[in-house]
Amino acid sequence: MYLGLEKGVALVTAASRGIGRATAERLAAEGMTVIAASRSAGGDPETIGPGSIVPLGHDLSDVAATAELVDTVVARFGALDVLVINTPGPRILPVLDVGWDDWCVAHDMLLRPVVQLAGAAGRTMRDKGAGSIILLSSTWVRQPAAGGVLSASYRSAASAFAKTLATELAPAGVRVNQVMPGATGTARMYGIVEMKSGANGTTVDEEIARVVADIPVGRWAEATEIADAVAFLASPRASFITGASVPVDGGALRAGH
Ligand SMILES: NC(=O)c1ccc[n+]([C@@H]2O[C@H](COP(=O)([O-])OP(=O)(O)OC[C@H]3O[C@@H](n4cnc5c(N)ncnc54)[C@H](OP(=O)(O)O)[C@@H]3O)[C@@H](O)[C@H]2O)c1
Numbered sequence: 399m400y401l402g403l404e405k406g407v408a409l410v411t412a413a414s415r416g417i418g419r420a421t422a423e424r425l426a427a428e429g430m431t432v433i434a435a436s437r438s439a440g441g442d443p444e445t446i447g448p449g450s451i452v453p454l455g456h457d458l459s460d461v462a463a464t465a466e467l468v469d470t471v472v473a474r475f476g477a478l479d480v481l482v483i484n485t486p487g488p489r490i491l492p493v494l495d496v497g498w499d500d501w502c503v504a505h506d507m508l509l510r511p512v513v514q515l516a517g518a519a520g521r522t523m524r525d526k527g528a529g530s531i532i533l534l535s536s537t538w539v540r541q542p543a544a545g546g547v548l549s550a551s552y553r554s555a556a557s558a559f560a561k562t563l564a565t566e567l568a569p570a571g572v573r574v575n576q577v578m579p580g581a582t583g584t585a586r587m588y589g590i591v592e593m594k595s596g597a598n599g600t601t602v603d604e605e606i607a608r609v610v611a612d613i614p615v616g617r618w619a620e621a622t623e624i625a626d627a628v629a630f631l632a633s634p635r636a637s638f639i640t641g642a643s644v645p646v647d648g649g650a651l652r653a654g655h
Contacts, residue, residue: 401633404429405448406479408632409471411435411458411515416584417534418484420621424629425480426451433471446475458485458511468518477526480632481519483512484534487586488548490593496547508552513559516574520563524570530632533560533576534624537647540578540654557643564641573640575631580647581609581618615648 408425412418414436422434429448439453446452454471458464472478488504489496516531523529535553542550557576564574581587591605598605610617627646630636645651 399630399635401428401629401635403480403629403633406430407433407471407475407477408480408482409433409435409468409478409519410482410484411456411467411511412484412486413482414438414453416586417579417582417621417624418482420625421482421484421534421628422451424622424625425482425632428629428633430480431475433475435467459506461506461510461514464511464514465518468515468522472522478519478522479529481515481529481531482534482628482632483515483532485511488552490545490590491548492545493547500548504548504552508549509556509559512556516560516563520567520572520574523572524567527571529572530636531560531563531572531574532628532631533557533574534628535576535578535643537578537580537645537651539576539643540645541651561641561643568640573631573636575636575639575641576643577624577627577631578643578645578647578651579619579624580645580650581613582621582624583618584621587618613648613650617648619646619648 408430410418410422413422413434422432426432426449431447432451433454434451435454435456437457440455443452456467485507489500519531535557536549538546538550539553539557560574560576591602594605595602624646627644
């Protein structure tokens with residue numbers, strides 16, 4: 399499907415690997431100039447322009463730099479047409495083991511950057527009368543799971559923020575949507591099953607089988623499959639979709655039909 403994204407400028411955060419990286423590559427494949435921000439990114443890109451990925455060093459825990467990130471991109475690249483807010487995942491812990499520091503770190507990774515980035519992009523896009531903001535979150539927003547209280551709690555707040563922003567910016571031509579990945583085969587996911595295998599005295603394959611047993615499609619996602627949904631929602635092909643929360647989870651969510 400022709401998405402009509404070419405020549406636009408996109409910013410994707412937490413984009414050096416996993417779902418964020420796959421999203422940056424997908425948008426670049428559509429002909430966008432993609433600024434891929436992460437802590438490990440840096441150096442000068444070989445090319446800048448349609449179809450290129452421009453690495454930008456950025457730490458989402460830096461409050462001042464995150465407040466300025468959107469303006470920095472607009473000043474350097476002349477526009478911001480698509481913002482994809484991806485964030486690093488929080489600790490996986492039982493509720494009763496979560497310390498106050500864990501809550502503070504999770505707030506500063508999962509909620510504060512969403513408010514800062516979507517707010518700054520929302521103002522720029524409103525003034526331009528066009529733009530698309532995608533929040534990458536998790537199916538745990540809709541269906542919390544054991545060990546996932548930090549993710550479910552702060553992403554639920556971020557989801558409400560995104561829905562409200564979508565309502566307020568729709569008349570200005572700015573769309574705001576949320577993509578909720580289910581289990582996806584990334585470094586983070588392999589780290590989680592390895593941790594569970596250590597804790598439960600099982601093999602990694604047994605832990606993967608437990609995760610997959612809950613997914614009707616019978617496997618977990620490739621990061622590229624999440625990226626495909628993001629690219630569609632970012633594009634003019636999704637011109638009448640805003641305020642939506644789209645699960646990409648192989649049918650794992652049973653509620654919310
Ligand atoms: N994988 C899944 O099954 C799954 C399912 C649902 C939701 N999610 C969520 O989706 C998000 C991405 O997951 P993933 O599996 O793709 O994770 P991942 O493979 O671990 O990638 C995490 C990304 O976050 C970046 N990052 C980490 N700390 C950062 C910081 N302080 N500032 C800026 N960037 C930072 C990393 O780059 P640097 O280290 O270079 O900074 C990396 O690019 C997470 O929030 C995760 O919880 C994942």
